[in-house]
Amino acid sequence: MLTTDSKHFISSSIRRLISGIKGQELIIKVITTFLLAAGSIFIITPFLYMVSTSLKDVNQLRSNPLAIIPTESKMANVAGKDEPLYSVTLDGEKKEMALVKNLPEGKGIFVDPTNPAEQLTLPIKDQKELRVIEIHWENYPKALTSVPFDRYILNTLLITFVTMVGMLFSCSLVAYGFSRFRAPGLNVLFLVLLSTMMLPGQVRLIPMYVFFQKIGWVDTFLPLMVPAFFANAYDVFLLRQFIMTIPLEMDEAARIDGANPFQILMYIILPQARPAIIAVAIFHFLWAWNDFYEPLIYLHSRSNWTMAIGLQTFDALYTVNTHLIMAASLVMIIPPIVLFFLAQKVFTQGVVFTGIKG
Amino acid sequence: MSSKKPGMSLARKEAVYAYLFIGPWLIGFIIFTIGPMLASLYYSFTDYNLAYPPKWVGIDNYVHLLTQDPLFWKSLQVTLYYAILSLPLGLVLSYTIAILLNQKIPFVNVWRTIYFLPSVIAGVGVTLLWVRIFNPRVGLLTPILASVGIQAPNFLQDSNWVVPALVMMGLWGIGGGMIIYLAGLQGVPTDLYDSAKVDGANIFQRFRNVTLPMTTPVIFYNIVMDLIFTFQYFTTVYVATGGTGGPNRASLFYNLYLYQNAFKYNEMGYASTMAWVLFVIVVSLTLLVFRSSSAWVYYEGQLRGRA
Numbered sequence: 047m048l049t050t051d052s053k054h055f056i057s058s059s060i061r062r063l064i065s066g067i068k069g070q071e072l073i074i075k076v077i078t079t080f081l082l083a084a085g086s087i088f089i090i091t092p093f094l095y096m097v098s099t100s101l102k103d104v105n106q107l108r109s110n111p112l113a114i115i116p117t118e119s120k121m122a123n124v125a126g127k128d129e130p131l132y133s134v135t136l137d138g139e140k141k142e143m144a145l146v147k148n149l150p151e152g153k154g155i156f157v158d159p160t161n162p163a164e165q166l167t168l169p170i171k172d173q174k175e176l177r178v179i180e181i182h183w184e185n186y187p188k189a190l191t192s193v194p195f196d197r198y199i200l201n202t203l204l205i206t207f208v209t210m211v212g213m214l215f216s217c218s219l220v221a222y223g224f225s226r227f228r229a230p231g232l233n234v235l236f237l238v239l240l241s242t243m244m245l246p247g248q249v250r251l252i253p254m255y256v257f258f259q260k261i262g263w264v265d266t267f268l269p270l271m272v273p274a275f276f277a278n279a280y281d282v283f284l285l286r287q288f289i290m291t292i293p294l295e296m297d298e299a300a301r302i303d304g305a306n307p308f309q310i311l312m313y314i315i316l317p318q319a320r321p322a323i324i325a326v327a328i329f330h331f332l333w334a335w336n337d338f339y340e341p342l343i344y345l346h347s348r349s350n351w352t353m354a355i356g357l358q359t360f361d362a363l364y365t366v367n368t369h370l371i372m373a374a375s376l377v378m379i380i381p382p383i384v385l386f387f388l389a390q391k392v393f394t395q396g397v398v399f400t401g402i403k404g
Numbered sequence: 405m406s407s408k409k410p411g412m413s414l415a416r417k418e419a420v421y422a423y424l425f426i427g428p429w430l431i432g433f434i435i436f437t438i439g440p441m442l443a444s445l446y447y448s449f450t451d452y453n454l455a456y457p458p459k460w461v462g463i464d465n466y467v468h469l470l471t472q473d474p475l476f477w478k479s480l481q482v483t484l485y486y487a488i489l490s491l492p493l494g495l496v497l498s499y500t501i502a503i504l505l506n507q508k509i510p511f512v513n514v515w516r517t518i519y520f521l522p523s524v525i526a527g528v529g530v531t532l533l534w535v536r537i538f539n540p541r542v543g544l545l546t547p548i549l550a551s552v553g554i555q556a557p558n559f560l561q562d563s564n565w566v567v568p569a570l571v572m573m574g575l576w577g578i579g580g581g582m583i584i585y586l587a588g589l590q591g592v593p594t595d596l597y598d599s600a601k602v603d604g605a606n607i608f609q610r611f612r613n614v615t616l617p618m619t620t621p622v623i624f625y626n627i628v629m630d631l632i633f634t635f636q637y638f639t640t641v642y643v644a645t646g647g648t649g650g651p652n653r654a655s656l657f658y659n660l661y662l663y664q665n666a667f668k669y670n671e672m673g674y675a676s677t678m679a680w681v682l683f684v685i686v687v688s689l690t691l692l693v694f695r696s697s698s699a700w701v702y703y704e705g706q707l708r709g710r711a
Contacts, residue, residue: 070607074607075507075508075509078504078507078509079453079509079510081504082501082504082505082509082515082519085501085519086515086518086519088576089518089519089522089576090520091519091544092533092534092537092544092576094535095533095544096533099536099542107542108541108542110620111541111542111543111544111547112544112547112548122612155632216429216432217426219426219427219428219464220425220426220428220429222422222425222426223421223422223425223426223427224425224426227418227419227422227425228415228418228419228420228422229418229419229422229423230419230536232422232426235426235430238433239433241427242433242437242687244628244632244690245437245683246632246635246636246679246682246683246686247636248636248659248662248678248679248682249440249441249444249679249680249681249682249683249684250436250437250439250440250441250444251444251666252440252443252444252447252666252672252675252676252679253439253441253443253444253447253676254436254440255666256443256454256672257440259454271438273432275428276428276431276432276433276435276436277428277429277432278430282429283517306423307421311425332524334525336525336527338527338528338638338639338642338643339638339639343667349546352529354527357528357529357532358528358532358642358643361535361643362646363534367482368536368539368542371532371536372532372533372536374528374529375528375530375532375533376529378527378528378529379525379529379530380526382524382525383521383524383525385524386517386520386521386524386525387517390513390517393702
């Protein structure tokens with residue numbers, strides 16, 4: 047029992063807590079955490095559905111798409127036939143019995159599998175069906191071998207890797223050029239570069255296709271790979287913003303020691319720009335891995351397809367096999383997820399976004 | 405540094421290096437941007453189908469597009485409908501989540517990871533996932549809605565619901581915009597909050613008078629980028645509808661219709677016309693947002709100028 051005094055003490059300290067700055071901050075923290083937790087349900091549920099669906103078979107999926115853990119009816123052998131087992135309540139006692147025959151009015155004949163002579167007629171809905179966990183790991187090999195996903199993954203990795211090398215090489219040079227030199231027209235060109243970020247890709251799409259078609263590059267990886275070696279506005283911008291924050295003193299010292307600009311880039315700038323380089327490399331991987339539009343337009347033969355195209359076509363062919371589609375989709379999203387967790391800091395602490403504001 | 409080549413001043417040498425370094429971009433810009441842009445402008449006045457050389461038709465393509473092609477207007481309408489639903493919703497949601505993620509709470513990095521994750525994996529796999537979630541037979545949404553007494557529509561097969569369903573898919577992946585807002589929020593100087601607190605401003609006043617004005621540049625950036633992105637919207641609707649823009653063309657986005665003209669009907673000239681009309685629309689909308697920005701975007705320089 048609380049005395050009036052201690053009641054008063056508690057209520058006044060709560061009141062003080064609520065009105066004080068400390069208390070306000072605590073309440074904000076509690077509400078924030080609660081809202082974030084509630085919202086995260088919407089983020090996580092689709093992932094759970096994907097994983098669980100990829101481990102079910104068609105019947106499990108049809109009977110209960112909401113079940114997170116794939117289960118199946120527990121079966122028992124009665125007179126040479128598999129029959130579903132139920133937990134039957136008899137005189138307050140629970141007993142496992144198999145349902146061998148459905149009768150009208152929702153009733154059924156139940157049999158004790160250990161003693162088939164014992165038969166009971168009971169309403170089915172009052173008995174509890176027994177279920178066992180039944181996980182279909184075989185969906186993964188089945189999904190991945192039904193179309194040549196190994197080939198698609200190799201193609202995707204090859205394109206991603208080559209374009210990443212090209213992008214890092216060209217964008218480092220260009221970002222260095224825009225951040226460390228003065229020349230007539232350079233500022234204007236930088237603005238032009240920035241404005242290409244807003245340029246809808248469609249205005250150059252068709253002539254590029256026509257051009258690649260004429261030189262026989264359509265249905266090869268070249269239209270996807272070669273442009274990467276000519277830099278792009280996003281990555282140049284991010285790298286340039288980062289290089290601008292590197293102090294000039296070391297450049298100067300190296301120049302006095304006789305280093306030329308290429309050596310300064312190689313030995314001074316690039317080592318210091320590592321965080322930004324890692325960041326643009328990761329963003330590039332995610333972009334190239336998920337890219338759909340360009341492979342769709344340029345890669346026609348099946349043997350040249352990337353994972354994105356292969357997966358879309360797989361869906362068109364096997365559309366009723368939701369479990370297999372989910373297994374293959376999961377395989378496609380696993381590399382980005384792994385990369386994301388390995389490089390979390392780059393994303394969550396916004397290493398490369400500092401240049402955007404203002 | 406001594407100039408080895410006679411007649412080459414230090415400034416000129418620096419300029420040569422500058423152009424040498426930006427060379428890859430400059431060459432690429434001419435080959436892959438300026439050249440193709442001019443060529444597509446030319447194609448837009450021609451009848452061209454790859455098999456025969458382009459045939460000059462003057463402004464016929466433009467006239468046909470604007471006056472005799474109901475699908476052009478349909479695709480414009482679909483795209484704008486998507487933009488009107490998704491831009492404000494996405495902005496409010498991602499900004500709100502960014503504010504929550506900017507609080508000093510336990511495990512804040514875990515929360516940031518969860519909310520950012522969907523945007524990392526955006527692509528065919530995620531679209532196929534959502535196609536299944538919306539599926540009335542095997543999906544999640546129909547039984548969940550049924551359990552609270554709502555008869556769910558067949559989202560992707562219902563011409564009234566397909567665009568809202570696509571908006572919902574898009575909202576799942578708003579982490580990209582959110583992380584930029586978060587960076588913007590982290591850039592607000594803490595002394596502004598401190599002095600607001602000293603002045604007795606409560607949490608809502610601090611938001612209204614400090615946080616919001618200080619982050620308008622980031623909001624502006626995101627609006628412009630989202631607007632441009634919406635007109636390029638393609639992969640999700642292509643995968644979700646098998647490239648048809650169905651049902652009954654209710655999800656025929658502008659970029660999808662352009663793709664169909666170019667690569668399904670082989671109308672390269674007409675598709676180029678669509679590309680240039682798109683270009684004009686995007687530039688006008690962007691300029692409109694830029695124009696309006698002086699009324700609501702707050703730059704730190706102005707603050708200093710007034711003080």
